[in-house]
Amino acid sequence: MMDVTATVLNNAREYGDYWRLRVKIPAHYAVRPGQFAMIRPSAQWEPILRRAMVFYRVEHRVHALEAEFIYRVMGRGTRQLAQLRSGDRLDVLGPLGNGFTIGERPAVGRDVALVSGGIGIPALYLLAAELCQRGFVPRLFHGDRTSDAERGLICVDDFYALLGRDHVLCATEDGSYGQRGVVTDLLESALQSGAWRPVALYACGPEPMMKRVAQLALQFHIPAELSLEAAMACGFGVCLACVQRVRLDGRITYVRVCCEGPVFRAEDIVWEEPVVDRSPVGGMRNGAR
Amino acid sequence: MIDLSVDIAGIHFKNPVLAASGTFGYGLEFAELIDLNRLGGFCTKGLSIEPLEGNPPPRIVETHGGMLNSIGLQNIGVRAFVEQKLPHLRKYNTRVIANVFGFSPEEYVDVVRVLNDGDGVAAYELNISCPNVKKGGMEIGNDPNEAARLTEAVKRVAHRPVIVKLSPHARSIAEVARAVEAAGADALSVMNTILGMSVDIYTRRPRLGTVMGGLSGPAIKPIAVRMVFEAARAVSIPVIGIGGIVTAQDALEFIIAGASAIQVGTANYADPGVTIKIIDGLTAYCRQQNIAQIRTLIGTIRC
Ligand SMILES: Cc1cc2nc3c(=O)[nH]c(=O)nc-3n(C[C@H](O)[C@H](O)[C@H](O)COP(=O)(O)OP(=O)(O)OC[C@H]3O[C@@H](n4cnc5c(N)ncnc54)[C@H](O)[C@@H]3O)c2cc1C
Numbered sequence: 001m002m003d004v005t006a007t008v009l010n011n012a013r014e015y016g017d018y019w020r021l022r023v024k025i026p027a028h029y030a031v032r033p034g035q036f037a038m039i040r041p042s043a044q045w046e047p048i049l050r051r052a053m054v055f056y057r058v059e060h061r062v063h064a065l066e067a068e069f070i071y072r073v074m075g076r077g078t079r080q081l082a083q084l085r086s087g088d089r090l091d092v093l094g095p096l097g098n099g100f101t102i103g104e105r106p107a108v109g110r111d112v113a114l115v116s117g118g119i120g121i122p123a124l125y126l127l128a129a130e131l132c133q134r135g136f137v138p139r140l141f142h143g144d145r146t147s148d149a150e151r152g153l154i155c156v157d158d159f160y161a162l163l164g165r166d167h168v169l170c171a172t173e174d175g176s177y178g179q180r181g182v183v184t185d186l187l188e189s190a191l192q193s194g195a196w197r198p199v200a201l202y203a204c205g206p207e208p209m210m211k212r213v214a215q216l217a218l219q220f221h222i223p224a225e226l227s228l229e230a231a232m233a234c235g236f237g238v239c240l241a242c243v244q245r246v247r248l249d250g251r252i253t254y255v256r257v258c259c260e261g262p263v264f265r266a267e268d269i270v271w272e273e274p275v276v277d278r279s280p281v282g283g284m285r286n287g288a289r
Numbered sequence: 290m291i292d293l294s295v296d297i298a299g300i301h302f303k304n305p306v307l308a309a310s311g312t313f314g315y316g317l318e319f320a321e322l323i324d325l326n327r328l329g330g331f332c333t334k335g336l337s338i339e340p341l342e343g344n345p346p347p348r349i350v351e352t353h354g355g356m357l358n359s360i361g362l363q364n365i366g367v368r369a370f371v372e373q374k375l376p377h378l379r380k381y382n383t384r385v386i387a388n389v390f391g392f393s394p395e396e397y398v399d400v401v402r403v404l405n406d407g408d409g410v411a412a413y414e415l416n417i418s419c420p421n422v423k424k425g426g427m428e429i430g431n432d433p434n435e436a437a438r439l440t441e442a443v444k445r446v447a448h449r450p451v452i453v454k455l456s457p458h459a460r461s462i463a464e465v466a467r468a469v470e471a472a473g474a475d476a477l478s479v480m481n482t483i484l485g486m487s488v489d490i491y492t493r494r495p496r497l498g499t500v501m502g503g504l505s506g507p508a509i510k511p512i513a514v515r516m517v518f519e520a521a522r523a524v525s526i527p528v529i530g531i532g533g534i535v536t537a538q539d540a541l542e543f544i545i546a547g548a549s550a551i552q553v554g555t556a557n558y559a560d561p562g563v564t565i566k567i568i569d570g571l572t573a574y575c576r577q578q579n580i581a582q583i584r585t586l587i588g589t590i591r592c
């Protein structure tokens with residue numbers, strides 16, 4: 001973990017509220033799939049907290065890292081990120097969190113399920129790439145509310161290039177791209193077909209999606225890892241804001257999403273009572289991501 | 290050479306910049322990010338006699354100029370601190386202040402007894418001002434008599450100087466400050482967070498799991514400067530200023546208003562290196578103002 005001043009290489013709207021930020025980080029560190037950074041425009045104290053962003057893609061250069069973040073403009077912090085121009089400075093604290101774990105490839109079966117909703121998708125790209133490298137065959141199930149007439153769905157083109165078109169299945173709630181409906185229905189029918197038996201499942205998305213994914217993983221006996229979100233102040237373990245209830249050594253306890261997470265085994269997660277959110281854009285609880 | 294050192298309660302600090310309790314973990318978390326040896330010192334997360342689980346999430350809400358928190362004093366317990374953290378902290382040349390919390394005066398005393406055996410603790414800071422727990426905390430801090438009784442009880446057993454951390458919610462900060470001084474406190478920390486609340490208009494629920502929480506950050510700084518000013522005028526023991534400090538300029542306001550040292554809280558989250566920048570900023574200010582020793586600046590406000 002280190003805090004460095006990065007330089008914005010490029011920051012542009014993809015479509016709608018989705019943006020892509022490319023930065024040059026003058027440091028060398030390895031980033032595991034699912035790890036994140038806490039970022040803010042340099043020396044900016046308002047809003048007071050940095051924002052957590054998962055590393056979408058990382059390239060190692062001679063004296064630096066080039067990293068990409070994908071973000072959805074929601075509130076004050078992300079609106080401010082959208083103001084950044086090429087050459088601007090950005091404080092990047094990372095890499096943070098545990099990241100996903102990839103097990104040994106079993107003798108039979110190399111299929112893996114990746115499931116994302118909305119702005120959850122960037123958490124899965126580095127993972128998909130590493131799974132491919134290790135000889136697994138990942139299939140991405142991705143859902144969103146709607147799509148863009150020109151650009152389709154966020155990040156999906158990158159996944160087409162990585163996995164092949166037939167290994168990316170999409171759903172939109174308004175039916176404008178892929179199948180109409182929610183992504184977990186896509187996943188469920190794929191699992192029910194019986195022809196495809198993933199040896200592992202990884203997911204990142206809004207809470208209702210994650211709960212359903214956890215149920216399906218249990219029902220079909222697939223080991224699953226879910227990347228959760230929580231309101232964070234520090235991102236590196238000192239404020240104790242980001243706690244999640246989990247089963248640990250036979251008891252139920254709070255652990256820090258920023259350190260012991262953000263990735264948890266599905267069976268360890270103790271879900272809190274749902275909160276009905278009528279917000280027009282969707283708040284944290286019903287899934288900004 | 291500019292001398293930033295200050296003496297508080299008989300302890301020598303190499304500079305007046307400390308990290309505030311609850312924002313610096315147990316110190317070790319920061320070792321990877323900054324040179325701990327440069328810090329004047331830091332306060333640990335509040336330590337209780339038994340480990341505490343803390344409050345249900347969400348535990349923080351960002352606000353304009355700050356944040357609300359309702360962590361609820363989640364901590365590993367004082368024994369685990371002494372056994373697991375303290376041995377590693379002894380490697381660093383900085384002052385470790387143990388922040389102490391209890392649900393009753395007896396529990397504060399018990400925690401201090403355990404800490405007495407811990408090698409490497411410079412002082413105790415009694416948190417009698419936490420807004421996030423039902424019993425203890427603020428209840429004690431708001432009542433001059435209770436605050437004095439607790440201070441006295443702890444002083445009887447403490448092997449190290451006792452700093453009492455006051456609440457902004459007391460009817461009169463000067464009154465509590467005087468009561469605690471009379472009871473034997475070696476120094477005061479002013480102040481803890483201010484109770485606040487935030488509402489989600491779509492769910493119509495409070496944004497914090499516990500409904501209310503403590504406000505910290507730049508938004509509270511003017512209130513904190515005023516409290517430090519009032520407390521410093523009321524007592525002759527040193528006052529440590531806390532509340533919304535982000536820059537050296539902020540720190541200097543407190544020092545001029547009467548603080549012998551300052552603590553940096555919420556700013557550590559946004560910038561883990563902020564304490565070092567403040568130390569450098571104090572040196573730069575002293576050089577520019579021809580101040581050889583920063584201690585000569587303490588309480589020099591003209592009014
Ligand atoms: C591990 C992790 C990885 C993340 N990765 C990404 C990513 O790659 N792309 C992306 O767009 N977003 C990501 N998020 C969410 C992101 O950090 C922001 O919190 C979110 O975009 C809202 O910030 P805002 O400034 O738009 O909203 P505001 O309403 O201004 O946020 C106010 C406060 O609430 C917190 N908050 C609000 N919504 C969320 C949320 N959904 N999750 C956590 N905290 C929230 C903010 O961090 C901030 O402290 C991630 C969150 C976590 C925990």
Ligand SMILES: Cc1cc2nc3c(=O)[nH]c(=O)nc-3n(C[C@H](O)[C@H](O)[C@H](O)COP(=O)(O)O)c2cc1C
Nearest residue numbers: 309310311335358416480481505506532533554555
């Ligand atoms: C998340 C959080 C946790 C805190 N925990 C403690 C604590 O355990 N004990 C304590 O005395 N103060 C605690 N505080 C209060 C701070 O030490 C400090 O008094 C307060 O935040 C005001 O300073 P600031 O504006 O610089 O943050 C906490 C503050 C925050 C934001």
Ligand code: FES
Nearest residue numbers: 235237239240258
């Ligand atoms: S965000 Fe501070 S402990 Fe996790």
